[in-house]
Amino acid sequence: MSTLSCMGEVDARGAAMRVARGLRSGANWAQLARFCAVGASGYAVNLVVFGLALHFGMHYLPAAALSFLVAVTNNYVWNRLWTFRSSRGHVGYQGLRFLLVSTSSLVCNLVILAVLVETGAPELLAQAIAIALVTPLNFAGNKLWSFGR
Secondary structure, X not given: OOXXXXXXXXXXXXXXXXXXXHHHOHHHHHHHHHHHXXXXXXXXXXXXXXXXXXXXXXXXXXXXXXXXXHHHHHHHHHHHHHHOHHHOOOHHHHHHHHHHHHHHHHHHHHXXXXXXXXXXXXXXXXXXXXXXXXXXXXXXXXXXXXXXX
């Protein structure tokens, strides 16, 4: 057995142990619940702004970008103050990371939204589905990188 394959086995075992320990932590579950509550408020903000933008004649893709900016601001403030308050770092540093994770999520959201709308889904429903599909990526990126210790 080579040293490289042995190291990979040790790394995989260590990662599995960290995941198992994390799943047993009540604090992680409470944090996930807070993230979901913040996410639900951001989801509502996003859909309301998106719907209003459509109502006033904006094309669905710029409307999605606008609603993203409003919702991501809401989510950053609440996640920093409430969800990840114990891991507060420099506001600019965390804010930049949060923006990068959220922008990556937005790109995924826009692709999904465009595909759904082009295949006949109503725009508001397509946006709701796209947001739901990118949420796990957003949570993982923010927990592990934006607000990670």
